[in-house]
Amino acid sequence: MPTRLTSKGSATRQRIIEGAAAEIRARGVMVTTLDDVRARTGTSKSQLFHYFPTGKEELLLAVARFEADRVLADQQPQLGELTSWPAWLAWRDKVVARYREQGRHCPLSVLVSQLGRSTPGAQAVVTELMNQWQAQIATGIRAMARAGEISPLLDAERQAAALIAGIQGGVLMLLSTGRTTHLEAALDVAIEGLRRP
Amino acid sequence: MPTRLTSKGSATRQRIIEGAAAEIRARGVMVTTLDDVRARTGTSKSQLFHYFPTGKEELLLAVARFEADRVLADQQPQLGELTSWPAWLAWRDKVVARYREQGRHCPLSVLVSQLGRSTPGAQAVVTELMNQWQAQIATGIRAMARAGEISPLLDAERQAAALIAGIQGGVLMLLSTGRTTHLEAALDVAIEGLRRP
DNA sequence: GATAAATTGGACCCGCAAGTCCAGAAACAG
DNA sequence: CTGTTTCTGGACTTGCGGGTCCAATTTATC
Structure with a gap:
């Protein structure tokens, strides 16, 4: 080496x-x-x-990191600018478009489940991605709360966690059914939930 | 044969x-x-x-069906009786408990991703499971709407779809992180969303 | 009880893909 | 320029696991 x-x-x-x-x-x-x-x-x-x-596993892990980076990159700049309702909707549309285009082949999901979700390496890649993702959403929620557009009573982290879960599940459904129905429902219902006073 | x-x-x-x-x-x-x-x-x-x-694939598919049946069975009788808020919470607790106990090994998820999500067989097993699951939740929502506990303006199917997505994503997060935080957040936020007038 | 079908045992084959080895070419350091 | 490290090529080994075969044995049916 x-x-x-x-x-x-x-x-x-x-x-x-x-x-x-x-x-x-x-x-x-x-x-x-x-x-x-x-x-x-x-x-x-x-x-x-x-x-x-060390062979194939190491290569696959490198590829997983590569793909994980793209996930967040593909959501920019919208994900970083969740400061108004139109911005939220633009982000929502970008997420849906991104995954619709990707279709039934989610390279990251398939890589991670190949490596085994409990392997430390794969786990690190996923949790790192999810943490960053959730953090950016939570930041957006706090910004909106500061602007008086979202109730300050809502726990930003909790809402962000639920939103992340909805997105992940929506993508999972897309992989199985080929439809974005669940992904869209999850995003829309979650955002509506934030919007209500 | x-x-x-x-x-x-x-x-x-x-x-x-x-x-x-x-x-x-x-x-x-x-x-x-x-x-x-x-x-x-x-x-x-x-x-x-x-x-x-036809070999291994056929066996794996049979195992997947076997596991899929358990998923719904493990949620009964609560899932079939979503007719009051305490019943909803009891169901919520059962889901969390079930997956917490299962921990990081979701046999179904791993089977399906092994078979390949786009294989007709695996697809059939998953969509069948999800359809039934979602249908029972939607039935619960309609029952609550009829009882005046949920706004009749909400689209039951859409809400159920979002809830399903949240659960799936929550389980996915559990598999990666070992924590039920996301699953609980998804369930709680979704139910709170239903509960509000 | 006879005959046909379902069931069982386990030895064998085969392809494939991961991983090894070594020797030669290129790039770098001084 | 020269010794040393990095880089490249490709032939070779190996183990493993899915799948095949056929003969023996049990079980159903009449």
């Missing part, structure tokens, strides 16, 4: 991660083999094990 | 399903092999393929 990467080396490493991510998005984790990644990225077996010494 | 099962035959078949379910609950799908099932149930390879001719 290399103690330090040259620029060429880290480029190759990045190419492997992105290629693996693309392969997994296209065909699913279950059927993606190291040889597929090798073929797509134009690398060799020894390179794979050079950059991910 | 047998055209008809004798009582002994169907007993064996059932033993295989339950043994496989237990094995999967205990150690996870990923690592459970046909040989493990064989060992636990005291059967032979040929028996496995005798009762599940």
